[in-house]
Amino acid sequence: MWLEEHPILDFSSKRPKLVKFYFEGKEMWGYEGLPIAASLHANGIKVYRYSTRLNRPRGFFCAIGKCSSCFMVVDGVPNVRTCITPLREGMRIERQRGLGKIDLNLIQGEAGSDDNV
Amino acid sequence: MVSGELSKGLPKTADVVIVGSGVQGASIAYNLAKMGVRDVLVLDAGDLLTGSTGRCAAGIRAQWGGELNCKLAKASLDIFETLSDELGMDIGLHQGGYLIVAYLDSEFQQLKRNVQLQNSLGINSVILSHDEVKERFPALDISNAVGFTYHHRDGHADPFLTTLAYIEGAKRLGVNFYFRTKVTGIEARGDRVEGVQTSKGYISTKVVVNAAGPWARDIAQMVGLSIPVEPEAHEIVVTEPVPRILDPMVISFSGNFYMQQRPNGSFIMGMGPEPYAHPKDQYSLTWKFPYIMAQKVTKLLPALREVRLLRHWAGYYAVTPDRHPILGESRYVKGFYMSVGFSGHGFMLAPITGKLIAEMIIGKKPSIDVSSLRPERFEEGKLVFEPMVV
Amino acid sequence: MSKLSNLIPPDEQVSFWSGVLDPESNLDLISVPPEDLWREKRAGLVVIECPQEIPCNPCHTSCPTGAIKVEPLTAIPKVNYDLCTGCTICVSKCPGLACFVIDKTPADYSIVKLPYEMYPVPKVGEVVDCLDRTGKPVVEGEVLNVTEPSRDGTKVIWVKVPKGFEMTVRAIKVKGGE
């Protein structure tokens, strides 16, 4: 849930643009430029990954990009620190299971287009 | 409170004292104990695995260009494949093969000759075409390569777990390990070893094994021997773990790199010396190294652009003039054995060399003839040739 | 496993070092006006519940009449009640929200002017729950005024309490909200 009324802080007048993104294929709304984790949390999503060895659910934790708790697969790239990575319109965000997955086509497609420039 | 090793005093005597608890020392200790020599002490000046073993890339390959190395490496591989079972602990073996990439015609010619030799020795390496490589390892960009050889049994084992498994295996058989125990002198009477002086007391023994890695020269000097083992610092970087996208260790001599995805998913990578000049005798790091490695490996494996570099460190190769190890008892000081100077390949050879040294100590004929690697070969001018190290 | 209670009473531990002042035994640690002056002073006098040395002095620096002194910086505030006008500037300035102005001059009630930084803000005339130092509602009170002397978000709520509750009521809670 987003905080709207607050005795000291003014959030509602300063919110960035609302954008659509996808969590596990499901459409959600969040604020552009704020960390991905913030919009997920506000949408009630607290489990961001399942750990590698013990398959433990993990979520938001350090909030400043220094731990591994909030790693998710974002647009085909695993280990994205969602607590510091800004949300962009249309992002596809998935829970990371273990090491997650790498979408080679996606990544190499990007690298390939670099070569053509 | 823990009844750690500190609470036990150092024994006054031992049948064998091994200096160095890296993979060499641990393998020798285990093999000795297995052969019945159980009054064995292993001393290490540092903590567990803080020397070269704990800093190495831990690749294992049988693709060599010299006959002896091929034989040793194959014998080692045979042991690696059953080691987890033998020692009762997972050593993290991953046999994803080694893909050797040639960027020069002359280099590829040599690789092809090596494959002939390897095949003749029972190593089933193969030459791969571009199409085969593309099909098997689609993540690689091989557009500029000339040719490839590959051996499916090559791979990687976890250097920490492998050594720990040897140590724990040796401990179960009665061997004692003492960390943070520095050898300060070795006593000899006439041409025989008598005992070892340490920071924690004196041990009387007839057999001392020098397995001190990059510090082997200093240990040899304690019995008046001068051996040509030079510490040569190499840098290495490792990434965060990611899902498996590359099975084999990929190395190139002309490209000067090695790179491999370990069982835990992280990529480890390094290279031989280049003109950016790392200080040879220090663990210190150079800021340019991550740039060099990143630029090299992302050309070969573009997906790595998205993978995070996590740690950068340096470790020593213990290098000899012919880049072959020194194995055996000193002709001049009886009871002083050496298992040193592996020139960057100590980890992959340890299972077999540990066995060979143990055989020598108990007076058995070594199961592979390594007399050409005797300590005195340098003064005799009989260096051993190997075309496949850079 | 034996059944564990799932309710922690708010007064499970009431002691000074759990953050609760005992208005009887801890009086020497705080600034309380002399009773005779207090009964007469229109607009009230300040009670400062700041019993611990803190390197902090906005009550001193913001006091327009120089009634509050904190010297040195870590001293416990001292009030010269002859100078205190009950203006509530310290109530809104104090970072510890430890200042309360209490007006005892009305005949049949008193007014506690306390700092408030919660949501929602009560309206004048609204009846709110008056809470003691452990958050226990002790009495209802009507809000007589809502001010913001420092214009920085800290409101000062004037709440009407029955006689005898001046040294008990230290917070308010708007009804209905959870």
Added chain:
Amino acid sequence: MSDPIIVCRCEDVTLQEVREWISRGYTSLEDLRRILRLGMGPCQGRTCIPIVQRELARMTGKSIDEIGSPTGRPPAVGVELGAFTSD
């Protein structure tokens, strides 16, 4: 299985495992780091090392100053390899 006490989130190391290896005689921080990969994950030991230092101190009677800290190795946080390339 009882609920684990997680010491290291990156490598999923539990307090039970740390205690077990300490009682087997691996009583230095470096020993434990290499056996359990503590501090080698993406967080660089920020969470686990202080817990392990305290546990070592408790179990061995050494001071935390004696136990020490791991060598500082770059980078302080992980960085994409692509950031080191020129394009």
Added chain:
Amino acid sequence: MTMSKSPAEIFGYSFPDIRETQLLIVGGGPAGLSAALQALKLGLKVTLVESGLELGGQLVKQTHKFFGSSLERAGTRGFRIAQELIKELTPFKGSGQLEVYLSTTAIAVYPERIVLLSQLSGKVFPIKPKAMIIATGAQERMLPFPNNDLPGIYGAGGIQTLMNQYGVKPGKRALIVGAGNIGLIVAYQLLQAGVEVIAILEAMDRIGGWWVHAAKVRRYGVPILLKHTISRAIGKEKVEGAVIAEITPDGLKDKYQVECDLIGISVGLTPTVDLLRQANVKMKYVAFMGGFVPLRDREMRTSQSWIWVAGDSAGIEEASTAMIEGQIASTSVAKWLGYISEEEAKREIDQLWARLGYLREAEVSSKVRKGLEEVLVTWGG
């Protein structure tokens, strides 16, 4: 197959140019911002790097008013102090005397004073400062208890970030572990955000934070249980509750089982010293200062003569002292680089130390004073 390129061509590499600066300040929190301001006023050229999206460090999450005197901007809310400091920096940006890099982390210190800076959405580039002030702050300690990794169990600082910086309501019912200042303040901030706070647990027999902060939350009915701790968290996919135990001479005795969807851990901070470690700065473990902290002289200079420290990375204290330490460090750098005379520097640093003196005078600061005795040194030469 045509062979067009040599291996050297294929695998050639290049390096970015090494940027130069006089003073590199790592960390844009209270210590780093004040260090920057002081250095700029003394005429130095400053590069300030901050890993977060905005300057201000922990200040931006603080809705409470700060202690101190007017010199430390007492009575002003933390986030406003950050705004004020940032505003004071603005004129220097235009003049070219100051470069600020946001979302930029100093990741490595290599020999010969090369520092690598990594930009979140960009590149890693080397910079070579003449001097560096490390003001990297602190990180939160975690507490070992069963299920301590469940989603919903966050560091208290993490809760502040989520709630006060990004405006997300972090949960409905919270339990706070640790009654130090951060635990007390976060509990209060949770109340402000409309979150119910079940209790604050404190292992010691008295609260660790300022008494007035405790009184603030108690007034709203939040119990503070001394000699109590969390004995385990309950939940499968995320935290659903907790068992609270009393700490008795015979060990933990389970006492309450509560429902909650948020547990805030605030059992202390540890200085963030990664860069200092990489630079082989001499350190010492001082429990009173939160962990391993760098030895430093009176001017906040470390054993590496080009590196200074300030703020929590030099030992856990308050934002007010952090700001003064930043000013001391910059004054010392300015002296070293010849921007002010020995006498001027001494006068300024003496004054700043006098302010530290009275900020640390309170009884509660006795631990900090003791800790400082252990790490304050005089470097030879």
